[in-house]
Amino acid sequence: MLRTMPLPFPLMAAIQSMCGRIGRVTGKGLAANIKGAFPRIVLQCVVPLLLIANTLNISADVAAMGEEAQLVSGIDRHLMTAFFVLATLALQVFVPYHRYVFF
Known part of the structure; x- marks a missing residue:
């Protein structure tokens, strides 16, 4: 299963980083940001x-x-x-x- 990690790991890291940065900038969690935009x-x-x-x-x-x-x-x-x-x-x-x- 380790051979499958090169594809999903960078994607998971990018999503985690993006969510963290959005939360840090807005001061809100993921659900609150979704509520405000959708x-x-x-x-x-x-x-x-x-x-x-x-x-x-x-x-x-x-x-x-x-x-x-x-x-x-x-x-x-x-x-x-x-x-x-x-x-x-x-x-x-x-x-x-x-x-x-x-x-």
Whole structure:
């Protein structure tokens, strides 16, 4: 599968960079910018797709963390994935944003 990466990687990097720059310039997220530039129906179609894409991306990342932890520690990947999910949720709920972000 590595041989397929030279084509999509530059495209993914360009899209990520473009979204980041648009957000930095406007001070708004992707959905707010779409709302300002397109009809409401476009926004209503794109937001569920963004939700699905972000959910799948986060779940894939957390599952990969669990599998990597299994390689390092030998503990079952399902337990490690659940640990990472719970630890991340606990940190998001109990640690104030200004404590871990420095501008």
